[in-house]
Amino acid sequence: MKRTAQVxxxxxxxxxLLHTALxxxxxxxxxxEGLRPLLIVxxxxxxxxxxxxxxxxxxxxxxxxxxxxxxxxxSTAPRIAWLxxxxxxxxxxxxxxxxxxxxxxxxxxxxxxxxxxxxxxxxTSPLPMTLTDFTTRVQQDKELxxxxxxxxxxxxxxxxxxxxxxxxxxxxxxxxxxxxxxxxVHMYGTPAPPANTWLAVTGTWHTQGALGTRTAAxxxxxxxxxxxAQPVNAFTxxxxxxxx
Amino acid sequence: xxxxxxxxxxxxxxxxxxxxxPERRRRTLRRPPPAKAVVIALGLxxxxxxxxxxxxxxxxxxxxxxxxxxxxxVQALPFLLLGTxxxxxxxxxxxxxxxxxxxxxxxxxxxxVAGIAGVVLPGCECASVPVANSLIRRGVTPAAxxxxxxxxxAINPIVLTATAVAFPGSPAMVLAxxxxxLATAAAMGWLWLWxxxxxxxxxxxxxxxHRSGHSRFTEFRLGFQHDFLHAGGFLVLGAMAAATFNVTxxxxxxxxxxxxxxxxxxxxxxxxxVLAVCSEADAFVAASLTGFSPTARLAFxxxxxxxxxxxxxxxxxxxxxxxxxxxxxxxxxxAVAASVLIGGALL
Numbered sequence: 272m273k274r275t276a277q278v279x280x281x282x283x284x285x286x287x288l289l290h291t292a293l294x295x296x297x298x299x300x301x302x303x304e305g306l307r308p309l310l311i312v313x314x315x316x317x318x319x320x321x322x323x324x325x326x327x328x329x330x331x332x333x334x335x336x337x338x339x340x341x342x343x344x345x346s347t348a349p350r351i352a353w354l355x356x357x358x359x360x361x362x363x364x365x366x367x368x369x370x371x372x373x374x375x376x377x378x379x380x381x382x383x384x385x386x387x388x389x390x391x392x393x394x395t396s397p398l399p400m401t402l403t404d405f406t407t408r409v410q411q412d413k414e415l416x417x418x419x420x421x422x423x424x425x426x427x428x429x430x431x432x433x434x435x436x437x438x439x440x441x442x443x444x445x446x447x448x449x450x451x452x453x454x455x456v457h458m459y460g461t462p463a464p465p466a467n468t469w470l471a472v473t474g475t476w477h478t479q480g481a482l483g484t485r486t487a488a489x490x491x492x493x494x495x496x497x498x499x500a501q502p503v504n505a506f507t508x509x510x511x512x513x514x515x
Numbered sequence: 516x517x518x519x520x521x522x523x524x525x526x527x528x529x530x531x532x533x534x535x536x537p538e539r540r541r542r543t544l545r546r547p548p549p550a551k552a553v554v555i556a557l558g559l560x561x562x563x564x565x566x567x568x569x570x571x572x573x574x575x576x577x578x579x580x581x582x583x584x585x586x587x588x589v590q591a592l593p594f595l596l597l598g599t600x601x602x603x604x605x606x607x608x609x610x611x612x613x614x615x616x617x618x619x620x621x622x623x624x625x626x627x628v629a630g631i632a633g634v635v636l637p638g639c640e641c642a643s644v645p646v647a648n649s650l651i652r653r654g655v656t657p658a659a660x661x662x663x664x665x666x667x668x669a670i671n672p673i674v675l676t677a678t679a680v681a682f683p684g685s686p687a688m689v690l691a692x693x694x695x696x697l698a699t700a701a702a703m704g705w706l707w708l709w710x711x712x713x714x715x716x717x718x719x720x721x722x723x724x725h726r727s728g729h730s731r732f733t734e735f736r737l738g739f740q741h742d743f744l745h746a747g748g749f750l751v752l753g754a755m756a757a758a759t760f761n762v763t764x765x766x767x768x769x770x771x772x773x774x775x776x777x778x779x780x781x782x783x784x785x786x787x788x789v790l791a792v793c794s795e796a797d798a799f800v801a802a803s804l805t806g807f808s809p810t811a812r813l814a815f816x817x818x819x820x821x822x823x824x825x826x827x828x829x830x831x832x833x834x835x836x837x838x839x840x841x842x843x844x845x846x847x848x849x850a851v852a853a854s855v856l857i858g859g860a861l862l
Contacts (some may be wrong), residue, residue, distance in 0.1 A: 277744065284747075288592065301586035309593035316596060320740055327733070351748030351832060358588045358751060367582040373575035384802075422857075446796030448586030449761055452803055 272352050274328065280355055281321030287362030288314030297362075299504050300369040302447040369505060370448055372466035375429040375440045378453035385411065392416045397423040397473040399507045402441050402454040406489040409476055413483050421475055422491070425509075428468045429455065437463035439472055439475060439491070444506040454508060457490040464496070471497045578761060583648045584758035587825065590793055591750055598642030599746060602649035603739030607731045614655045622656045626704030629659035630697055633666030640668035640794050640820045641750060644829045645742050657716065662704035665846065668794040669696035677830035678816065681798035687861050688809065693799075695817045695857040699850045706845060717835030739846035749832035753825025757791035760824070764789070783811045784851050787819035794820035810858030818850045 272280075292298040292310035302310070333458065361367065389412045392398060400408075400422045408417045426439040438455040445452070459477050474493040480486035502509065582626065618625040636643060647664035651657050670693050682688040772782040783804065792800050797819040801812040822843045831839035 274742070277740070280744065281740070284592075288589070291589070298589065300582065302590045306593070307588065310589065313593045315595050320736070320743075323736065324740060328737075346738075349745050349748065349832075351752070352744035354748045354751040355744065358585055361581070361585055364591070367585055368578050370579060370582055371575075374579050377762075440784065445799040446793050447590035448583050449590070449790065450792045450796045450800050 272350060274324070277352075278321050278325040280352065280359065281317050281324065283357060283359040283363065285314045285317030285319075285321060288317065289361045291362050291366070296503055297366050299506065300366070303444050303506075304504055306333070306447075318491050319413070369501075370442050370451055371427060372429040372440070373457065374444060374451060375427075375438070375453045378442075378451070389414065389416065392420065397421040399510050401510055402426055402439065402456050402489075403508045405456060405491075406454065409482065409487045409489055410485055411483065415483050416478055418482060419475065421473055421494065423471055423473045424456065424491070425469070425471045425502075426454075426456075427501070427505075428464045428466055428470060430463050430466050431457070439470065441508045442506055443508050447501065448506075455489070458493050459490060460493040461496060469499050469501045471499050524650060552729075577755065579676070580758050580762045580832065583761045584754050587749055587754035587757055587793075587808065591737050591754070591825070592747070595641040595645075595746055595750055596743060596753040598645045599742040600739050601636075601642070602645040602742055603735045605646070605649040605653060606738050607735035609653065610809055611653060613648060614653055618655065618659060622658055622708055623705065625656060625659040626662045626708070627701045629655070630662040630666040630704065633663050633670055634672070635667075636663075636667040636671060640823075640826055641746070643667040644833050645746055648742075648833050651716075657713075658704040658707040661707055661842070663699045664700075665821045666696055666700035669700075669817065674794050674798070674820070676687065677795050678798040681802040685809075688813065691813050691857050691861045692816050694861075695813060695850070695853040696820070696855065699707065699817060699821065699846065699853045702849050702853065703842075703846055706849070715835070715838045717833075717838070745832060746829055749828040750825060753791065753823075753828030756791065756824040756828070760789040761791075769804065770806060773804075776808055776811070779807050780814045780851060780855060781810040782849060783807060783815040784818045784854075787815045788823050788847065791823040791825045792819060801857075811854060811861040813858040814851055814854035817854045818847060821850055 288310050289299070291301075292307050292314065298307060298310055384407070389408065392408075396402050398420055402424055405417070405422060405424060424439060426441045429438040429440040431437050437458050439458055440453060440455050442451045442453055444450065457477070458472065458474075460474070472491065473494055473495045474491040476482065477488060477490035477492045479490060481489040633643075636646060643664050646667070647660045650660040650663065675689055677694060678692055679686065679689050713721055769786075772779050783801075787797070790800075797816055801815045804812055804815070809817075827839050827843050830842065834842075
């Protein structure tokens with residue numbers, strides 16, 4: 272790989288990282304929020320590396336390449352480095368979309384963590400809840416506090432596989448999109464909206480199985496839905512935004 | 516077991532392009548006219564833009580693949596930069612005899628010391644490959660460098676804290692992970708002393724350290740840049756392979772194997788290899804695999820930071836293909852054995 276190409280590659284990768292993490296929020300499609308400072312530092316570092324290489328090593332590369340055939344030649348980079356152009360250009364010009372219904376439909380629903388003690392539910396109605404909290408309450412709360420309560424949850428639409436019903440879904444990152452985990456709550460009572468639509472849904476627990484045990488279905492009888500904008504950081508399981 | 520075998524077969528089919536025969540490297544020394552690189556880069560950019568209009572690249576499966584592939588790359592880039600910067604700094608600034616002075620003279624003793632020294636390198640597994648390579652270049656015995664390579668991503672404080680957070684109320688899991696990872700790293704170091712052969716390592720022309728008459732900073736900068744570009748290419752290759760499995764393997768396969776205690780250990784070990792989850796996140800993934808026994812989940816966390824598709828690609832690029840294949844296979848076997856023994860005793 273030539274010096275010009277190396278400069279181009281370093282600068283493009285640096286700009287790609289800065290574009291995704293500093294100038295836009297695109298990085299949230301791929302990694303967790305906490306990685307932002309590291310991505311910005313890396314972007315700046317790569318940019319500086321590329322520019323320094325362009326400014327300081329003018330000409331020297333061509334000479335060194337010939338007389339050091341046994342030495343470690345820094346003026347060339349191996350061909351494999353060409354592959355780095357793919358993520359660099361992809362970040363700059365052609366950012367892949369956020370994970371959505373396709374990934375959710377192929378993921379099994381993750382089992383929720385065990386929780387022994389549950390605080391009393393606030394009296395607000397409808398009660399804003401996360402999909403994870405709702406599932407935990409329905410399947411593990413021995414007090415059955417969720418019975419008859421109207422709850423509000425947000426997520427995007429994943430069409431049901433068998434045609435019947437649909438799932439309100441959240442995809443959660445721990446570190447990056449490679450470790451994405453899916454939480455789904457099944458929705459009854461309304462026809463499925465288009466896949467990937469973001470909704471706030473109110474409703475009550477759909478009676479199926481024994482409440483407070485593992486047999487209880489994570490499902491909701493829908494009373495009302497409202498379209499919402501996709502949250503900036505979509506890959507968490509946050510509480511529904513308070514209605515404005 | 517059928518399915519696991521298939522996975523491994525495909526893994527091997529995906530992995531080989533990772534490897535560049537040494538002759539290729541030499542050819543890169545021949546200089547094409549300078550305009551050529553720019554033309555190729557512009558051609559690549561044009562190809563990306565043209566393809567972006569086609570429906571094929573925007574189908575949901577391909578889009579998910581691109582997202583996961585880019586996510587693995589973006590997530591690993593800062594840590595790869597850290598690793599290659601450290602490696603460049605070791606080469607340019609650290610006196611040649613420092614490591615040989617600090618480490619015990621006897622290689623058999625240097626192995627566990629280097630393994631425990633892995634605690635000091637915070638970050639993902641991508642950082643440890645270039646650092647281990649620079650240690651070998653500076654005269655550290657390969658066995659000790661490999662113990663460091665294996666232990667660093669698994670036992671550093673960040674990863675252990677993440678494990679404690681992911682498994683609240685079971686400190687035994689953190690201890691088991693620490694012990695099993697250390698045991699595997701030390702065992703692999705000793706195994707290399709016993710059976711390892713230098714000719715498996717790519718006989719690479721390597722850094723000579725600081726040469727008088729050259730600016731240390733320039734040496735650092737050029738070494739850093741070269742190592743980053745080299746490892747970065749292999750990282751992209753490994754991310755592509757891992758993304759392929761991530762998108763194509765349905766999670767429902769998991770349930771098939773959770774019933775049998777022995778198969779589940781092997782299955783989760785294989786899953787760790789193909790999913791290539793970063794070592795800081797793998798504890799959370801392991802915690803979510805609730806259908807599996809604690810020992811199987813331990814195996815997932817011990818194998819993951821030591822062997823996975825992107826690491827195999829990185830190692831093949833750094834140390835050579837002959838080494839990467841043997842080393843990864845042996846490490847998987849040792850790591851599974853260590854997980855079963857230590858998991859059986861502690862969990």
